[in-house]
Amino acid sequence: MSAGDVGRFLSRYIAYVALIAVVLVFGILSPDRFLTVNNLGIVLQNTAVLCVVAIGITFIIIGGSIDLSVGSLMAFSGAVTASMVPSMGAYAFIIGPLVGGALGAINGAIFVFGRIPSFVVTLGMLSVARGCTVIFTGGAPVPIPLSSDFYMFGTPPVPFIIAAISVVIMGALLHFTTYGRYTLAIGGDEEKARVLGIPVDTVKFAMFVISGIFAGMGGSILTSQLGSGSPTVGTGFELLAISAVVIGGTPLTGGTGSIIGTAVGSLVIMSLANGLIIMGVPTNVQTVLTGVVLIVAVMISIRRGKLKIIK
């Protein structure tokens, strides 16, 4: 294998390579605590929410846009979900995706019909939805009853199963349907996609609804895991989710990508966080290392795109 081949291999399978590296490093440094069935179960449990939310953003990034609002959408839909648990019980779960989908539709409508860059629209929504969450909750967590069927969504292995089903369904949507094909086409060259008769606006609008639905679903799961709807939950989560997508091999320039990659990318981020906690590394250092991993992953994967322009 030449250096070029190694580079290509690395950039294509960067998420898998990173996952193996993380598991090896912590497996060697702390075999008795990292590589236990119990701990790996915790990693999967923590990965579920990130994976679900990152799947939604994957479509947007493949289509060449961005969604910065998912952390706030998660918090708002999680809080509304919590408020509905007393009356709806387990059925309150559906509130998260509904609220998230509605906010995603607002993002999409302003982006597509208002012709405002997605970066700006969703940056605004990040702030708006966070503010609404604080107003809605009065600044304090929205408690849910001590015993409720609703807790099942946060109890292992349910979050993991939800994430796994999401990966399968959305992976199939990306690879086997016209919707996935059109998303790729738009990420490749939006103007040409339009000239060829692809319903560009509809596809772009739907990307944001999908992202909202998955952020809302993440919010529901998180509310069940935490036992309340917190006004501060999910702050900075958009960066974790975008990192998971990028480490998973979907470049921010769009036009290509993979849902399974996103799932593995989520696993990388959460194993790293878990390993660092086990090693007793301070939270601030964890944040630094997560950023470093992201940048290194992008450096390795960006070669593949043979990008001529870096924006």
Add this chain to the structure above:
Amino acid sequence: MSATEAEMSQLPRQDQAPFLKLSGITKRWGALTALEDIDLEIHRGEVLGLLGDNGAGKTTMVNLISGVFAPSSGTMECCGAPVKISSPDRAHSLGIETVFQDLALLPNLAVADNLFIGRERTFDIVPKLIRVLKRREMERDAAETLKQLDIHIPSLRVNVNALSGGQRQAIAIARAIRWKANMVILDEPTAALSVPEQNKVLALTRQLASQGVAVLYITHNMGDVMQVTDRIAVLYRGRKAAEMRTSETSQKDIVHVIMSGER
């Protein structure tokens, strides 16, 4: 294709009506007038050459007929009935297929995907919403189309950005003529092709016309013009400067009109 045929049969069949008739077509971009008051008829079974200097408005005309954008004013008739070609889909439904000057290929999709883009064969789980691609069928069809046209591509699964300029041009042409078209527009289709490949495109153009397709052929190559067109329309700075039968004119006269805008 059944939609096209159904739609075509609903339109009045006046045998003498041109396939497409443009009347007073004008296109403005702010202060710039790209096309002004163009009248033009294109009949089935003929190759109409559209000529003009760089920036004369040829590609603008192509975009108007292909539904990429709408004229500022003027009307169009298809087979004698008024039409508004408001979208690329509408153009397709009238049986109008285009090889764009920039080819309009999606670089990050495979060859087979590009041939069917926007008009995929699907198995619809939820109509209009969840449509599963029949990839095998489309790949088989794509291979068949390329074989018929004698186009050689290493693999149908390779992305278009990995192909040569000539191969891309061939794919764009194959995409336009694989649908049973009523009208085919070729905007400088031979620009990137070798001489044998150019000849293949010229032969193909005549073949389309002999099958009753209306062909709009745009080129800067005078040899091609004399060889392939039945009639010629010359644009000069957005206006129609001349319209003539190829057999009743000479290369020299055509060049003169293109350069001066006068007969």
